[in-house]
Amino acid sequence: MTVLEQAKALGPYMASIRETIHAYPELGNEEHQTAGVIARELKRLGIGYQTGVANTGVVGLLKGEKEGEEKTILLRADIDALPIQEQNDLPFASQNAGKMHACGHDVHTAMLLGAAEILASRKDLFSGNVKFCFQPAEEAPEGGAELMVKEGVLENPKVDFAMGLHVNPTFPIGQCAVTEGPVTACPDFFTIEFLGKGGHGSLPHLAKDPIAPLAQFVTQLPQVRTKINAQHPCVIQLCSFHGGTAPAVIPDCCKGEGTVRVFQKEDSFQAEAELKQLAEAIAQAYGVTCRFHYRRRCFSVVNDPAFAARVRQSTADIFEQGFREHRDMGGDDFCFFSDKVPSIYMPIGSYDGTEKTAYPLHHPQFNIGYGVLEKGAAALAQCALDFLSGVWQ
Numbered sequence: 256m257t258v259l260e261q262a263k264a265l266g267p268y269m270a271s272i273r274e275t276i277h278a279y280p281e282l283g284n285e286e287h288q289t290a291g292v293i294a295r296e297l298k299r300l301g302i303g304y305q306t307g308v309a310n311t312g313v314v315g316l317l318k319g320e321k322e323g324e325e326k327t328i329l330l331r332a333d334i335d336a337l338p339i340q341e342q343n344d345l346p347f348a349s350q351n352a353g354k355m356h357a358c359g360h361d362v363h364t365a366m367l368l369g370a371a372e373i374l375a376s377r378k379d380l381f382s383g384n385v386k387f388c389f390q391p392a393e394e395a396p397e398g399g400a401e402l403m404v405k406e407g408v409l410e411n412p413k414v415d416f417a418m419g420l421h422v423n424p425t426f427p428i429g430q431c432a433v434t435e436g437p438v439t440a441c442p443d444f445f446t447i448e449f450l451g452k453g454g455h456g457s458l459p460h461l462a463k464d465p466i467a468p469l470a471q472f473v474t475q476l477p478q479v480r481t482k483i484n485a486q487h488p489c490v491i492q493l494c495s496f497h498g499g500t501a502p503a504v505i506p507d508c509c510k511g512e513g514t515v516r517v518f519q520k521e522d523s524f525q526a527e528a529e530l531k532q533l534a535e536a537i538a539q540a541y542g543v544t545c546r547f548h549y550r551r552r553c554f555s556v557v558n559d560p561a562f563a564a565r566v567r568q569s570t571a572d573i574f575e576q577g578f579r580e581h582r583d584m585g586g587d588d589f590c591f592f593s594d595k596v597p598s599i600y601m602p603i604g605s606y607d608g609t610e611k612t613a614y615p616l617h618h619p620q621f622n623i624g625y626g627v628l629e630k631g632a633a634a635l636a637q638c639a640l641d642f643l644s645g646v647w648q
């Protein structure tokens with residue numbers, strides 16, 4: 256039986272795991288029930304594991320039984336949900352009000368357990384180790400990946416290669432992307448506050464209006480873009496704008512929040528400097544003060560070119576719709592792994608041709624076509640087998 260055939264046979268198992276986790280979504284660092292399901296399944300498979308890694312993460316370790324070089328591959332699934340109220344009418348829809356697996360992390364978890372079952376049944380075929388890394392809090396501001404790395408997930412045994420998948424509803428099932436170099440953006444965030452002096456709306460000359468400066472700041476954001484290398488992708492977007500409470504009261508403060516998405520570290524630092532300079536220039540022109548805060552969560556996930564070629568070769572039969580080039584303006588804290596060890600992060604298609612699987616990630620009606628489960632599990636298992644049995648030498 257091929258790895259893909261075995262993954263197909265595990266389809267109903269993975270679907271049931273996915274539905275169990277989908278029905279009880281848990282936010283970052285609260286994934287106790289989810290971790291319980293993972294631990295139960297690893298135990299059933301005879302795979303040793305550690306719980307409580309980076310609060311609520313689980314790490315399984317499977318040792319190959321073949322004589323040979325002892326390398327270690329880490330396979331990562333994120334396990335947390337989002338603070339979104341699900342709008343799907345499904346028998347396994349979220350039972351936890353205001354929480355939903357709208358980013359497919361329930362699917363990633365099920366696929367990694369499927370891969371674990373495939374690899375456990377083939378441990379006589381490889382040497383070295385597979386680390387199954389079930390990572391909490393990918394969506395949280397203080398991501399789980401960074402803490403897992405700090406707690407030593409890349410050591411004992413030392414990881415030589417790491418892989419992670421993400422479902423993608425803009426690709427059909429059977430298609431994926433193994434793009435070289437940076438594949439996700441730096442997800443940066445900024446807050447800008449203009450602080451004036453409140454007063455009566457009829458007497459603006461006695462007040463200092465903080466709304467007009469923020470309005471000007473928004474309209475000048477395209478100018479900031481022109482300062483960043485035109486050949487590099489760059490998004491600078493204000494997403495919230497708050498000031499005032501009544502039609503005739505000038506407020507003291509007006510606050511905006513936004514995001515910057517770039518792929519290069521230097522662009523991230525330049526965007527920060529340019530935005531700060533713009534805010535200060537506007538504040539000065541209006542005679543108000545400003546507070547500017549820029550927050551960096553992680554940098555880009557970067558794919559290793561040599562491993563990209565090997566992964567494409569090993570998974571060509573699994574992804575019958577082929578490979579495409581893809582860089583995502585979203586971020587993923589998988590970058591804390593790809594920063595330290597050669598890595599591959601691949602978006603894989605979850606769209607099955609029906610409208611219900613076409614909603615974007617983070618949408619309250621997000622859903623997947625179940626065909627993606629066997630693709631993801633087979634890809635992870637096949638790459639682990641090929642890496643640890645010398646096929647990639």
Ligand SMILES: [Zn+2]
Nearest residue numbers: 358394616617
């Ligand atoms: Zn997400």
Ligand SMILES: [Zn+2]
Nearest residue numbers: 358359360421
């Ligand atoms: Zn995600």
